[in-house]
Amino acid sequence: MRSDARRSARGPSGTDLINTPDIELWPGGLLRARNGHDARALARARHVLRRKRDGQYLAADLPEGLLPLVQRLTREPGIEQALDALQRAAAPRRPGLERIAELPLDRLEERLHALGLDADGYGERTGLDLVPEPDRLAYAGHDRYRRPLWLHPLAARAWSHLHEAALRDGVVLEAISGYRSHDYQLGIFERKLARGQSVEQILTVNAAPGYSEHHSGLALDIGAPDQPPAEESFETTAAFAWLREHAPGRGFVMSYPRDNPHGIVYEPWHWKFLAA
Known part of the structure; x- marks a missing residue:
């Protein structure tokens, strides 16, 4: 974009x-x-x-x-x-x-270097692009944890329509998380490193700071009531079945299917709005 x-x-x-x-x-x-x-x-x-x-x-x-x-x-x-x-x-x-507008992609190389990652090498290896943050985000209600949910304004409107359409069909979709800043993504790495995980282990689940689709505000993680967040078991829910059938027609795609080329684990909960 x-x-x-x-x-x-x-x-x-x-x-x-x-x-x-x-x-x-x-x-x-x-x-x-x-x-x-x-x-x-x-x-x-x-x-x-x-x-x-x-x-x-x-x-x-x-x-x-x-x-x-x-x-x-x-x-x-x-x-x-x-x-x-x-x-x-x-x-x-x-x-x-x-x-x-998009914020400048400054300081990212310094952050990646601190994690022992080369920005060019990581991008070439994964096929992921650097993702700028938008300069404005829209309030899209609250997530499962009663935190304000921030999304790109286009995605916020699309999520509202998607959520309402699911409800009309008797399906409850819960937002787990939306926009994340580069700083927030770096914090995820720092916390996991402090718990003893290696950078390579973290990269199988989380994109490097600057490369997460969440930075754009166009992606969100979706869950279902009484289901653990961000777990592969989400694919067994009625919510996931409804998304597979209806989300693409409303502009949402699942970014990381099985055997995706980016080296990221299967994420049935992660959906991105493709802004027209």
Whole structure:
């Protein structure tokens, strides 16, 4: 998908996540804090600035101005770009004319090198492409774990229609996860490495940071009630049978069938929306 090539299919006003390389701008009302000071600020915020690499809340955009939630906010990497995005978000916008752009693919080689991976070699070996993040994501409800589900606006609309069509047929589809940032994918590797897995073991299940279809916001993992998430047993469910029959006609494809050329294990739960 080329930068700026897609028109946004925006949901209700104020429910988009504004994405920058280091910091996400979440719409107010979706985040919760444990301490009273931050909780009061988040409850009133129009947007919340959230550090991507660890989920730290950085600042709340209140009606009376920006409230820092960390010390030395002005020294935070990427803060100027995030504040510019916040200012643009406050400007009046013409409905239907907004476009989704792609964030630059910077710092990925450094991250892959830290994992002992060569970016060019990995791409050639797997046939996977680098996947940019969109600069805006749409709120698509909540996933199984009551976390906000973020998807590319086109995928969010398509997922809503797919979910509703399944319900009409008596089938419940649960979203397990949607958009993941490059930083989030790196965190998956770091946690699994800390548990003793090797990089090669992880790569059979997770694409390297920068190469996951989840970065685009066009892919999501789907589950069924009372079924474990992201397990091959999903293929035995009525939900999977319904997807096999109906999802392709609604623009969704299963990315990693058996014996796929990318070296990724069979993932009957992973579906991608092919934006037209």
